[in-house]
Amino acid sequence: MxxxxxxxxxxxxxxxxxxxxxxxxxxxxxxxxxxxxxxxxxxxxxxxxxxxxxxxxxxxxxxxxxxxxxxxxxxxxxxxxxxxxxxxxxxxxxxxxxxxxxxxxxxxxxxxxxxxxxxxxxxxxxxxxxAVRSLPDVVDFSEHFVARVQLDGGMLSRGVDAAVMVSNHVEIGVEKADGDGENGGSDAVRTLRLRAEGDTDSVDFGVDEGDCGVFEVDAGAEARSLFSLSYLSEMNRVVPSGRPVTVRLGEQETPMDLAFDVADGEGRVTFALAPRISRG
Amino acid sequence: MxxxxxxxxxxxxxxxxxxxxxxxxxxxxxxxxxxxxxxxxxxxxxxxxxxxxxxxxxxxxxxxxxxxxxxxxxxxxxxxxxxxxxxxxxxxxxxxxxxxxxxxxxxxxxxxxxxxxxxxxxxxxxxxxxAVRSLPDVVDFSEHFVARVQLDGGMLSRGVDAAVMVSNHVEIGVEKADGDGENGGSDAVRTLRLRAEGDTDSVDFGVDEGDCGVFEVDAGAEARSLFSLSYLSEMNRVVPSGRPVTVRLGEQETPMDLAFDVADGEGRVTFALAPRISRG
Amino acid sequence: MxxxxxxxxxxxxxxxxxxxxxxxxxxxxxxxxxxxxxxxxxxxxxxxxxxxxxxxxxxxxxxxxxxxxxxxxxxxxxxxxxxxxxxxxxxxxxxxxxxxxxxxxxxxxxxxxxxxxxxxxxxxxxxxxxAVRSLPDVVDFSEHFVARVQLDGGMLSRGVDAAVMVSNHVEIGVEKADGDGENGGSDAVRTLRLRAEGDTDSVDFGVDEGDCGVFEVDAGAEARSLFSLSYLSEMNRVVPSGRPVTVRLGEQETPMDLAFDVADGEGRVTFALAPRISRG
Missing domain, CATH: 3.70.10.10 (Proliferating Cell Nuclear Antigen)
Known part of the structure; x- marks a missing residue:
């Protein structure tokens, strides 16, 4: 050896x-x-x-x-x-x-x-x-993540598939559904949200925390970044429908990751995806 | 308002x-x-x-x-x-x-x-x-129809699919199966017939009235016209198999229509198709 | 008449x-x-x-x-x-x-x-x-065959499909699995073997006689020839999976044939395939 x-x-x-x-x-x-x-x-x-x-x-x-x-x-x-x-x-x-x-x-x-x-x-x-491209120094983003949401893989897929119809990038974030004003208190419903804006059409996909297996957000944190759909839609193709997938998000312009179990939990796939620099 | x-x-x-x-x-x-x-x-x-x-x-x-x-x-x-x-x-x-x-x-x-x-x-x-093409003045052809035949959508589809193999148009009509001569009386079997003639091959598709849910023809009327298969085969693709479709035909060189229920009869699709001018 | x-x-x-x-x-x-x-x-x-x-x-x-x-x-x-x-x-x-x-x-x-x-x-x-190309004088190869092996069509298909991945020809033969030396006696396990060599990868597919319905080889005979995969893979597409197929092989550089029953034995398909002249 x-x-x-x-x-x-x-x-x-x-x-x-x-x-x-x-x-x-x-x-x-x-x-x-x-x-x-x-x-x-x-x-x-x-x-x-x-x-x-x-x-x-x-x-x-x-x-x-x-x-x-x-x-x-x-x-x-x-x-x-x-x-x-x-x-x-x-x-x-x-x-x-x-x-x-x-x-x-x-x-x-x-x-x-x-x-x-x-x-x-x-x-x-x-x-x-x-001769195979070696990995760059991989930064561990774990400490950057402020939100962790687990939902059915098929639900996430529908949001990604719809976003692809209108744009080549999508904004993904966690927000309080009832706005920041009157009702944005601790009892407001939190939502995982995907938004894509095309030239004419737009997609807004939101899963409330009640429909998610896990929904954890750091107190006071905001998570919202823009991601390339050409990457995300390819990752989405191997996400299993009918089984849970976990999305982790960071503050603005940080990577996200997407993880799901292999077989009966005897393995795991984690994709990390760098953000696009947002426009404007 | x-x-x-x-x-x-x-x-x-x-x-x-x-x-x-x-x-x-x-x-x-x-x-x-x-x-x-x-x-x-x-x-x-x-x-x-x-x-x-x-x-x-x-x-x-x-x-x-x-x-x-x-x-x-x-x-x-x-x-x-x-x-x-x-x-x-x-x-x-x-x-x-x-x-x-x-x-x-x-x-x-x-x-x-x-x-x-x-x-x-x-x-x-x-x-x-x-900016969307508006409908021309649609003539109501109801009074021109002399025959109304209801059959299974899948049966009709087989006839249309076969006709497409040999030609780009098909003759559709209602006739008495046993000929006009000796046996063409009121007890002759009536048939919905599709005929397509190709350069070498031909298709003859006939459904007897006994295999149809409805088979009504005006007394003494003849119904037979030539239709474009490029249109009919596209219409045929949305005709449901295993459910009834109603074909209505007029005298020579009048339109036909093709109708079927949506869901459990809570809606309806009707296609009207103008005839081709027959050759020769 | x-x-x-x-x-x-x-x-x-x-x-x-x-x-x-x-x-x-x-x-x-x-x-x-x-x-x-x-x-x-x-x-x-x-x-x-x-x-x-x-x-x-x-x-x-x-x-x-x-x-x-x-x-x-x-x-x-x-x-x-x-x-x-x-x-x-x-x-x-x-x-x-x-x-x-x-x-x-x-x-x-x-x-x-x-x-x-x-x-x-x-x-x-x-x-x-x-005007249809007539058959050449077909030689009956029956007397040339020295081996007759019956196996599941799906098993054979997997071997052929894998061989196609690496090469455009495959060697097919019957051999004693334990080598010719110490253990090649009458109790050695006999195997139907497909081998394909590509530029980088290779395929070795072997079904032992115990997994075959029939396994007959003439005493002392060797069967091994090279065949075109462009033909064999097309033949393979009509070989039924889950039903037996019979392979017959001759001495070096003789044809093989591949036969299976149609429906419940009320018919039969036999393909004969000439060998490629082996390289080198």
């Missing part, structure tokens, strides 16, 4: 090991989520989780997608860091039905990932991980 | 009002039917029914589509005449599931129609109704 | 007869199978079976597809040999649901095949059978 002083590069040359078996569905979700932002990525089979972290070339979005080691039927890993053509891997894993088992094992000498689906073994040539 | 002497133009400037709530399905049917012929149309929320009447640029087809006021959960209207981009309105209403409630309300000052689907409000900019 | 000395050409000029009724599903299967290789074909309604035999222009593949006369509700034939535009016939028969009855009858004077689906009669102009 590589010494603690070994660089990541050494880790791929060293006899890294990875051998795992898991149901197809959580793996497909994680791969589809990563494919929203990148064609190639680094897969990191860490001791406690199978993880993909990736960002698009413009670094507007970041995806962090994991399946817990506990969700695997078999999970053995040691020092592996795999450069993967996501399109091809997703196509092979996509041949399995959702509850079929999929096997993944690293052939370090031939630099291939063997993907097993039933009687099929697909040997996927790995990409040099150093 | 506008005086009886007010022109239609005044009606849209006056504080016209429209506020209504209805299940998505009948509204979608009416919008889809209108979209067969036009991209923009005038919507007339009359006191007793929500109605769209429109004709294509060549005035070959006319659609008259209504949902009764009684089918609405809420229906308040006064002097409204709305110029609507049908494509955009149909897309928004199409986001609702069939039994979701859809709200429509006119914002007369901003000249917008607010469409509510769940937590979503889509503000649709209205088109100047005077 | 034509004398035994009459040529085939005479048979189409003579008052040949064909009148038959059958459920749509077996007929659709046979037409879809033939359409894998040709656009036009000769249909031969023989006394005991309705049969299409055809080969593609390059004569790489041959299809032999039949429905037994016993599967028909009505089957009367005499000397008919029909040149058929397969695309058009398949489109008409495809309008029927699987268990709808489809009628076929030859109108020899007008050289048309009347296709009846419910209330629809589609008159399909026949092609001069002498």
């Amino acid at each position: 590589s010494q603690p002083t070994a660089t990541d590069r050494d880790a791929t040359v060293q006899p890294a090991a990875f051998d795992a078996t898991v149901e197809a569905e959580p793996l497909q979700t994680v791969l589809d989520a990563a494919a929203v932002l990148v064609d190639e990525c680094i897969v990191r089979p860490e001791p406690d989780e199978f993880r993909i972290v990736a960002t698009d070339p413009a670094t507007v979005g970041i995806v962090d997608a994991t399946v817990d080691a506990a969700a695997f039927e078999r999970y053995e890993t040691s020092g592996a860091r795999l450069g993967v053509d996501l399109t091809r891997l997703a196509a092979v894993v996509g041949m399995a039905d959702g509850d079929d088992l999929v096997g993944l094992s690293l052939d370090p000498e031939r630099r291939r990932l063997e993907v097993r689906v039933g009687d099929l073994v697909y040997a996927l040539a790995l990409v040099d991980p150093d | 506008s005086q009886p002497t007010a022109t239609d133009r005044d009606a849209t400037v006056q504080p016209a009002a429209f506020d209504a709530t209805v299940e998505a399905e009948p509204l979608q049917t009416v919008l889809d039917a209108a979209a067969v012929l036009v991209d923009e149309c005038i919507v007339r929320p009359e006191p007793d029914e929500f109605r769209i009447v429109a004709t294509d640029p060549a005035t070959v087809g006319i659609v008259d589509a209504t949902v009764d006021a009684a089918a609405f959960e809420r229906y308040e209207t006064s002097g409204a005449r709305l110029g609507v981009d049908l494509t955009r309105l149909a897309a928004v209403v199409g986001m609702a599931d069939g039994d979701d409630l859809v709200g429509l309300s006119l914002d007369p000052e901003r000249r917008r129609l607010e469409v509510r689907v769940g937590d979503l409000v889509y503000a649709l900019a209205l088109v100047d109704p005077d | 034509s004398q035994p000395t009459a040529t085939d050409r005479d048979a189409t000029v003579q008052p040949a007869a064909f009148d038959a009724t059958v459920e749509a599903e077996p007929l659709q299967t046979v037409l879809d199978a033939a359409a894998v290789l040709v656009d036009e074909c000769i249909v031969r309604p023989e006394p005991d079976e309705f049969r299409i035999v055809a080969t593609d222009p390059a004569t790489v593949g041959i299809v032999d597809a039949t429905v037994d006369a016993a599967a028909f509700e009505r089957y009367e034939t005499s000397g008919a040999r029909l040149g058929v535009d397969l695309t058009r016939l398949a489109a008409v028969v495809g309008m029927a649901d699987g268990d709808d009855l489809v009628g076929l009858s030859l109108d020899p004077e007008r050289r048309r095949l009347e296709v009846r689906v419910g209330d629809l009669v589609y008159a399909l102009a026949l092609v001069d059978p002498d």
Whole structure:
């Protein structure tokens, strides 16, 4: 095994090991989520989780997608860091039905990932991980978030789909529905709101806190930023309908994130999305 | 409210009002039917029914589509005449599931129609109704019809779909199946017949009266005309399979019409189609 | 009826007869199978079976597809040999649901095949059978086959679909899974194997004899040849999933064939596929 002083590069040359078996569905979700932002990525089979972290070339979005080691039927890993053509891997894993088992094992000498689906073994040539765009220094935005709202994925999708009809960006925020004046006290209804303004039409989507599973806002905080719909609508395509998704928002012009569980909570996809600088 | 002497133009400037709530399905049917012929149309929320009447640029087809006021959960209207981009309105209403409630309300000052689907409000900019092609003087053909046949929408669709395979026009008529000679008496079987002749292949589709819900022909009358399949096949796409559709035909070279109920009879779509001048 | 000395050409000029009724599903299967290789074909309604035999222009593949006369509700034939535009016939028969009855009858004077689906009669102009590419002298390869393996159609499809991802040809053979050396005796597990090598990725698909319904290999024989995936993947599209398909293989560089039952065994589709000359 590589010494603690070994660089990541050494880790791929060293006899890294990875051998795992898991149901197809959580793996497909994680791969589809990563494919929203990148064609190639680094897969990191860490001791406690199978993880993909990736960002698009413009670094507007970041995806962090994991399946817990506990969700695997078999999970053995040691020092592996795999450069993967996501399109091809997703196509092979996509041949399995959702509850079929999929096997993944690293052939370090031939630099291939063997993907097993039933009687099929697909040997996927790995990409040099150093040729894959590395993550920029990811700032942890957790402390910037002032609001956390959990709602049904299908509800959020309807708002995003409608916003796409009229514009290429959308304002997302949390507000008190009854205005700031007479009724804006502590008993006013709070609402997660998406607003998009097109040249002629506009969209206003608001989910009251009573229809949300979680609705937490820091006292006195305001959350409202403008986001690119070209990114958000792609992220929206992998958000599961009928299952909860959590949106976290910050003060003006801070990123948002969007998170949902994989399978039965044995994994998680989190998208972070940088704000657009608002117009005007 | 506008005086009886007010022109239609005044009606849209006056504080016209429209506020209504209805299940998505009948509204979608009416919008889809209108979209067969036009991209923009005038919507007339009359006191007793929500109605769209429109004709294509060549005035070959006319659609008259209504949902009764009684089918609405809420229906308040006064002097409204709305110029609507049908494509955009149909897309928004199409986001609702069939039994979701859809709200429509006119914002007369901003000249917008607010469409509510769940937590979503889509503000649709209205088109100047005077810029929408107005209906030509519509002649009432009722007195010209000599035959009225009701059959399952899916049966009619099969005939139209087959005719499209061989030609761009189809002859539709009612005839006595056993010929005019020896057996053409009152006990001969009558048939609704579609015939299309292609360069090499031909289609002959005949539904006997015993397979039709209604089969009425004026004594001694003949009904047979030639129609454009480019129009009829588009109309055919919104005809419901498994539910009755009524075809009315006139003497040679008169229009036909095609009518079916919306939802549970709380509305109706009627297409009228002018005949082609027959060849030869 | 034509004398035994009459040529085939005479048979189409003579008052040949064909009148038959059958459920749509077996007929659709046979037409879809033939359409894998040709656009036009000769249909031969023989006394005991309705049969299409055809080969593609390059004569790489041959299809032999039949429905037994016993599967028909009505089957009367005499000397008919029909040149058929397969695309058009398949489109008409495809309008029927699987268990709808489809009628076929030859109108020899007008050289048309009347296709009846419910209330629809589609008159399909026949092609001069002498203008349809005739079959080359077909060699019977039965004696060349050394292996016969029956497996689920869906399993085979997965192997073919994966091979297409990496290459345009695939090696198919039967082998002993435990190698030729220490364990290659009579108790070694035998496997049907598909292998495809791409520029970077490779596919290895192996079904053990225990997962096959039939697994017969001539003693001491080797079966392994290279086949074009452009042909095999098209054939694969009509192979039924969830039902058995039989693969027969010969020694190196001999054809393979692929056969499956139509409906409940009342017909059969057999594809023969010539090998590619292997590289290197």
